[in-house]
Amino acid sequence: MNKLYFTQHINASRERVWEVLWSPGTYPKWTAPFGEGGRMETDFKEGSRVLFLSPEGDGMIGRLDRVHEPAIVSITHQGVYQDGKEQPYDEATREWSGAKEQYALLESGAHTDLRVDIDVVDDEVDSFNELFPKALAILKRLAEEKA
Secondary structure (H helix, E strand, O other): OEEEEEEEEEOOOHHHHHHHHHOOOOHHHHOHHHOOOOEEEOOOOOOOEEEEEOOOOOEEEEEEEEEEOOOEEEEEEEEEEEOOEEOOOOHHHHHHOOOEEEEEEEEEOOEEEEEEEEEEOHHHHHHHHHHHHHHHHHHHHHHHHOO
16 A cells, blocks of 8 residues: 655635535535546544445445544545445455545645545556646635635
């Protein structure tokens, strides 16, 4: 497992960046580089399940380890969600299950520095290094549009 780090300087408040990160209206927009029409389903309470789903309703299951609005979200990825239910673990799932993903929003004056730390399996490193900066550039644009 590889730990990747991404940062984005955003000219908007922490509250605004948080809203763009997790709002059902903007989440699919900034995550589009990973797949058009994706969505996230959760109640945003620590310990709760979070689903990262494609337009067809398939995707990944995670757990919200830490939620401190508007400063931090920490997620542990756990498994695959398909056909409306959690799928049994297989070798591919075991390879990445337990991967962590954390979003930290640090506010300084009128801007926010977003830092994303994410665990990625070897064969996904190049893809994440290409796609995450694109996604964060979209996030920045969306947050600064109405800041």
